[in-house]
Amino acid sequence: MDSRDLGPHVTVFDPGMPVSQIQAVLDATHARQVNNEMGTERYAYLFKPGVYGTDTQPLQIKAGYYTEIAGLGASPDDVVINGKVEVYNRCLGDGGTSNCLALVNFWRTLSNLTINVNAKGQDGCRASANFWAVSQAVSVRRVDIRGGNLSLMDYCTAGPQYASGGFLADSRAQTIINGSQQQWLTRNSSIGTWTNGVWNQVFAGVIGAPSEAEFPTKPYTTLDTTPVSREKPYLFLDAQDQYQVRVPSAQTSTRGASWENVLTPGRTIPLSEFFVARPSDSVQTINTQLARGRHLLLTPGVYDVAQSISVKRARTVVLGIGHATLTAVGGSTPLQVADVPGVIIAGVTIDAGTQLSPVLLQVGKKNGNNGAGNTDPSDPTTLSDVYFRVGGPHIGKADISLEVNSDHVLIDHTWVWRADHGIEGFSGDTERWNTNIGRNGVVINGNNVTATGLFVEHFQEYNTIWNGENGVTVLYQNELPYDPPTQAEWGHDGVLGWAGYKVADHVQNHRLYGGGVYVFNQNNPSIRTENGFEVPVAPGVRLHHIMTVNLSAGTINHVVNGLGDAATSEPGHIGVPVYLREYPAR
Structure with missing residues (x-):
């Protein structure tokens, strides 16, 4: 397949191209995308196997919004970047010189390559690390970082330098500087040193992970192995220069990166067995191709979806590149997956439309x-x-964003977001509350569902409801909605507010490792929420390392089920987490 068949917003680089030419292309896209938070442009930059950049002329990449940087090797070692791949703070005040932070550095992807850190030409501070100052909806997978530090915050700008990420999986690094990252999940990787932590740092199956023995003084939650894992599918070129998609197999009780010294276990599917879709393709065309037994590759862009894309065949792969985005039209459910095993949905963003959808993705x-x-x-x-x-680039309305009804489903890194800001043109938070409708972020009805990296924010009732048995969550992050106008509009059945994480009363078995619920009731600071977490009292329901925190307005009275001190905005309490090591206490 010719690289042009991957769409106009996919660029494939060859190691024979001059470094200056590659640098110029990437710099131009970064200039367009660095502030384009709510835009419609989408880009994927893919690197054929080989070496890019030299000791004297490194390739120093900066990734903006909706940008994917990925290698096309069978192993991360097949594509080597001598240089950096970075994200810096955005400085939003005084003409770009103050109020520097990474709190809205969303929607970008880095995967399947090696970075030999080379800072030649950068100043002393910038030369001290490969900076990856990001927040939600940003993944790093299958990356080998050598010869320098990886910093998850940007400490080279004016303050406050806050960050709210994030996700690293199937990777290898030396020293990782957590910095100001409020929460972070590192899964199935190898690290040398991890420095510091803010509120909620979770490690699952990580060689070299810090101990959780000093929790909460050091806010680490460490699982020796990951209960259920499957690495994300990736595009690569074989020895005949033909595109293939490697589909990793599911694993249990895993530790370390999948590719170290071996080929990642799984199956390989020729790209010729995929329908390579562009935003101009109709849903009818896409569904016809799926019904014929083809897999689906969504090239970068925004797809208007007025009827459901329907995945009915077991083990179908739907792979998006360059942050391909499905937008609901006319109250549709953009993506539906049947009760069949082995379907994989990866690299896809789903947006609510202006008419109420019952659900955005139904499994x-x-x-x-x-x-x-x-x-x-x-x-x-x-x-x-x-x-x-739900909201952000335009008005959004969806009753539920993600509904999982099937058993044995793995959710490996998701951000489910009812927008707390955007370009919809609202006069204030009350109009946002009454217009951008999102009742629940995630509803889990199936049994034996596992979530590794579950980020859910700002929904108008329970952000997450878990109705199924034997559920497992490894890192949960939630912000309650900023915008309830009154206490009467934020509560139910005589209860103040809605918990950020609700396990249904009938559930007998559930596990949560490393969970946080945050409050910032900026629209009405007098609003209270009774509990951050609500779970049934049952021997098989256990929460390990949970917390609440106040970001400056509103109150959460208790961490879980009436236990734990209040997270308040009183002096000395803002930004200070309230922890419980175990629920119920042992």
């Missing part, structure tokens, strides 16, 4: 799962880097 029919025969524990349907938005 299995509600009340339609007839039992374990429809699913396979060894081959779970998997969502990797699947992101949701």
Whole structure:
């Protein structure tokens, strides 16, 4: 397949191209995208196997919004960047010289390559690390970082330098500087040293992870292995220069990167077995191709979806590149997955439209799962880097963003976001509350569902509801909505507010490792929420390392089920987390 068939916003680099030419292309895109938070442009930059940049002329890449940087090797070692791949703070005050932070550095991807850190030409501070100052909806996968530090904050600008990420998986690094990152999940990787932590730092299956013995003084949650994992599919070129998609297999109780000394376990599918879609393709065309047994590659762009893209065949792969985005039209459900095993949805963003959708992504029919025969524990349907938005670039309305009805589903990194800011033109938070409608972010009805990296924010009732048995969450991050106008509009059945994480009363078995619920009721600071977490009292329901924190307005009375001190905005309490090591206490 010719690289041009991947769409006009995909650029494939060859190691024979001059470094200056590659640098100029990437610099031009960064200049367009560095502040283009709510724009429609989408880009993927893919590197054929080889070496890019030299000791004297390094390739120093900066990634802006909706930009994917990825290698096309079978292994991360097949593509080597002598230089850097970076994200810096955005400085939003005084003409770009103050109020520097990474709190809205969303929607970008780095994967499947090696970075030999080379800072030649940069000043002393910039030369001290490869900076990756990001927040939600940003993934780093299959990356080997050598010869320098990886900093998850940008400490080279004026303050406050805050960051609110993030996700690193299937990677290898030496010293990682957490810095100001409020929460972070590192999964199935190898690291040398991890420095500091803010509120909620979770490690699962990480060689070299810090101990959690000093929690909460050091806010680390460490699982020796990851209960269920599957690495994200990736595009690569084989020895005949033909495009293939490697689809990693699901694993249990794993530790370390999947590619160290071996080929990542899984299957390889020729790209010729995919329908390579562009935003101009109709849903009818896409569904016809899926029905014929083809997989689906979504090239960069925004797809208007007025009827559901329907994935009915077991083990179908839907892979988006360059932050391909599906936008609901006319109240549609943009993506529906049948009760079948092994479907993979990866690298896709789903936006609510201006008319109310019942759900944005539905996995299995509600009340339609007839039992374990429809699913396979060894081959779970998997969502990797699947992101949701209700509002932001335009008015959005969706009753539920993600609904999982099937059993044996793996959610590996998602950000489910009802927008707290955007370009919709609202006069204030009250208009946002009454217009951008999002009742629940995530509703889990299936059994044996695992989530590794579950980020859910700002929904108008329970942000997450877990109705299924034997659920497992490894890192949960939630901000309650900023915009409730009154206490009467933020509560139910005599209860103040809605918990950020709700496990249904009937559930007998559930595990959560490393969870945080944050409050910032900027529209009405007098508003209270009774509990950050609500769970049933049952021997099989256990929460390990949970916390609440106040970001400057409103109050959460308790961490969980009436236990734990209040997270308040009183002097000395803002930004100070309230921790519980275990619930129930042992």
